Amino acid sequence: MISFLTLFLGLTAGPQLVQVSTAGGVASVEILLDGTAVGRSEKPPFSVHVDFGPELSPHELVARAMDRSGAELARVRQWVNLPRPAAEVEILLERDEKGKAVTGRLAVESVLGTRATSLSAAFDGRPLPISAEERFELPAYDDTTTHLLTIAAEFPNGVRSRRDLVVGGRSASVVSTELTALPVRVLDGSEPDAASLSTAFRKNGSSVQVIAVERGPAQILIVRSLSADEAMSKLGRGGKTMIDATRRNTLPVFEPNAMRMELRVADDDHIRFLWPRGRPVPNTVPPRELFDSSHDFAGSDGGLHWLLTRVYHPAKVESHPRFADAVAIAGVQAVAAHGRRAVLLILGRGPADVSRYDPASVRRYLAKLSVPLFVWSLENPKGNRVAEQWGDCEDVSSLPKLRAAFARFSDALEHQRIVWLTGEHRPQDIALAPEVRGVELVR
Numbered sequence: 001m002i003s004f005l006t007l008f009l010g011l012t013a014g015p016q017l018v019q020v021s022t023a024g025g026v027a028s029v030e031i032l033l034d035g036t037a038v039g040r041s042e043k044p045p046f047s048v049h050v051d052f053g054p055e056l057s058p059h060e061l062v063a064r065a066m067d068r069s070g071a072e073l074a075r076v077r078q079w080v081n082l083p084r085p086a087a088e089v090e091i092l093l094e095r096d097e098k099g100k101a102v103t104g105r106l107a108v109e110s111v112l113g114t115r116a117t118s119l120s121a122a123f124d125g126r127p128l129p130i131s132a133e134e135r136f137e138l139p140a141y142d143d144t145t146t147h148l149l150t151i152a153a154e155f156p157n158g159v160r161s162r163r164d165l166v167v168g169g170r171s172a173s174v175v176s177t178e179l180t181a182l183p184v185r186v187l188d189g190s191e192p193d194a195a196s197l198s199t200a201f202r203k204n205g206s207s208v209q210v211i212a213v214e215r216g217p218a219q220i221l222i223v224r225s226l227s228a229d230e231a232m233s234k235l236g237r238g239g240k241t242m243i244d245a246t247r248r249n250t251l252p253v254f255e256p257n258a259m260r261m262e263l264r265v266a267d268d269d270h271i272r273f274l275w276p277r278g279r280p281v282p283n284t285v286p287p288r289e290l291f292d293s294s295h296d297f298a299g300s301d302g303g304l305h306w307l308l309t310r311v312y313h314p315a316k317v318e319s320h321p322r323f324a325d326a327v328a329i330a331g332v333q334a335v336a337a338h339g340r341r342a343v344l345l346i347l348g349r350g351p352a353d354v355s356r357y358d359p360a361s362v363r364r365y366l367a368k369l370s371v372p373l374f375v376w377s378l379e380n381p382k383g384n385r386v387a388e389q390w391g392d393c394e395d396v397s398s399l400p401k402l403r404a405a406f407a408r409f410s411d412a413l414e415h416q417r418i419v420w421l422t423g424e425h426r427p428q429d430i431a432l433a434p435e436v437r438g439v440e441l442v443r
Contacts, residue, residue, distance in 0.1 A: 002026065002065040002073075008080045010288040011328055011357070012059075013052050020046045020063045026073060032062040034426070056328055056357060056365040058082045058426045081365075082426070083336030089151050089163035093138075100143050101167055106134040108153045108161070116153040123149050123167075125214050143168040146194075148212040148420060162338050164420065166211055178424040179211060181338040183370050183442040186415045190438055200436045201421060203429050211420040217268040218413055219337035221330035223323060224346035226275055226313035231346070234378045234397050238262070238305055257306070263406045264303035265413070270296040270337070271304075274330045275313045276321040276353075291329050304406055305399070308346065323347070324355035324362045327373065331366040335427075340416040341371050344409070346396075347387050348378040359389045367443040368428040374409055376402075416442060 005019040020029050022044065029046040031039045039048035052059060059080040065073045078084075090107040108116045121128040121136045124147050130136045141147050149165040164179045182201075186192065194210045201208040224231075238259030241252045265271065273294040281288040294311060302310070327345055334341035343366060357365075366373045376396040381387040396402040417439075421430070432441055 002029070002063055002076050004061075004063060004076060004078055006285065007078065008061070008286065009084060009284070010286070011056055011325070011332075012080050012286065013054060013056050013357075015049055015051045016286060018048050018050050018061070018063070020048075020065075020076075022046060022065050024073070025067060026065040027068040028066050028070075030064040030066060032060075032064065034060050035062075052080065055361045056081055057368055058428065060426060079424075081332070082369075083332055089153050089161045091149070091151055091163055091165055093165070093167075101138055103135060103137050104149075106130070106136075106151060108134070116155055118154045120152045121150065122152075123147060124212065125216075138167070141168060145169070146211055148214075160337065164338075166422070178422075180421045180423060180425045180427075180430075182419045182421055182425075182427060182430055183341060183416050184419055184439045185412075185442055186417055186439055188438045192417065192439055197419060197436075197439070200433055200439070201419070202431045202433055203425060207433075208425070208430065209422040211422060213417055213419050215416075216339045216418055217270060218265065218340035218342065218416070219334050220265065220269065220271045220341075220413075221334050221343045222271060222273050222307075222346065223276060223326045223330055223343065224273060224308070225321065225348055225350045226277065226318050227316045228309050228312040229316075230348040230350075230378050231308040235305060235309055235399050235402055237309060260302045260306045262303045263305050263403065265299040265410070267298060267300045269299045271298075271307060272296050272333070273307075273311055273313075274326050274333070275318075276323045276326040276355075277313070277315070277318050278322055278325060289325075291326050293333075305402060319351065320354045321350060322355040323353045324357050324359050326355075327359075328357060328362045328365055331362075331369045331371040331373075334371045335369050339418055340413060342409070342413055343371055343373050345373065345375045345390070346378065347375065347384075347390070347393070353386065353389075360391070363391065368426075370427040370442045372412065372442055374405075374412075376405055 002022045005021050018031055029041045030037055031048040031050060033050055038050050041048050061080050062075055062077045064075045067073055092105045093101040094103045096102050119130050121130055123139055128136045146169045147167045149167050151163045153161045193213050197210045199207055237256055239254055239256040240258035242255050243252050244250050275292045278289040278291050281290055297307060327343060330343045334343055375390045375393045377387045377393050378397055380397060381393040381395055387393045394405045396405050
């Protein structure tokens, strides 16, 4: 009945032309931005100019198809400046004679046409085995309360997809619903659960239902220059001269990777480098860009010192870096992981940033996404014009300073939890009820 011809797959701000395709007796199309009507088209080809505002911000764009009397026939929605899936996971749950879910089958598809390299399932955070036929069995559960079933798929080139289902509830039935993963910070060392936070969250003054609270793995995006040379010169290679204490009369041996496992995150956390180098995607309207990224590193691959001094882009040198734009893209990718999250920007003495968006507006954008941003500098931030544009910036120009900054970073990440809310929401629309204690929103 109605579909968008204009798909906003990249960062979007300012005035944009929105085009819509319709069929079946549609007399007019109304466009709504974040719930407010912003334009109407009375004849095909249906198109409306929409102003997304001067700054980056998550948006909900809706097109309504209407008949001659003004009655709505159909509507379609797309999220702007929020993650869009590169792969889809569908779950078919099979029930017993009482209507209780007992087994499930999966259908997994990627826009790249590649098969999933791994599949995982969890029920209320507990892993479930998946058979070669992509089937799984659910454990015994109380069907009068809600439970969270999570399926995650990984594909080549770092593509991931995740699907979450609410199982059970008052109706003792299986319900598939849209969910939002919202990070919170635990303040008092307690472990909140869905029951203790059941009335904690509001949207436009109304309560939002909490399905589950989990810790889960973290996704960390690092934006840094293409080369590792400056990190190596400031922080050293991390090698040590070592003696084998178990053998007598042996000569000292230099071990270049002695520090490899220091300053590491958890084994199931993921670290990805996103390089400040944009490449236009041909024949896209509006124009779209891709930013190169590394594959994901696990905590077991090495610590942060080892990664910063060993991982680099093959090009090694960039003449026109776009750090702010890359940080904005990193924020979107962090949200797409649906877990604990952080973006880490490493600044140095490189050439001036030529980004489309300025650092202050990108900081505000990540705050709206609920993605914490940490800015570190390999040079003394005082008097450094590039670092000063980002505001709060930590000096990591030596190994002791890096250790101190990592301790604060690790502590902030450790205190994050993910709250699953019913419905899809813009992160900035969710607020905490005034009486809530012990947790705060991540901004």
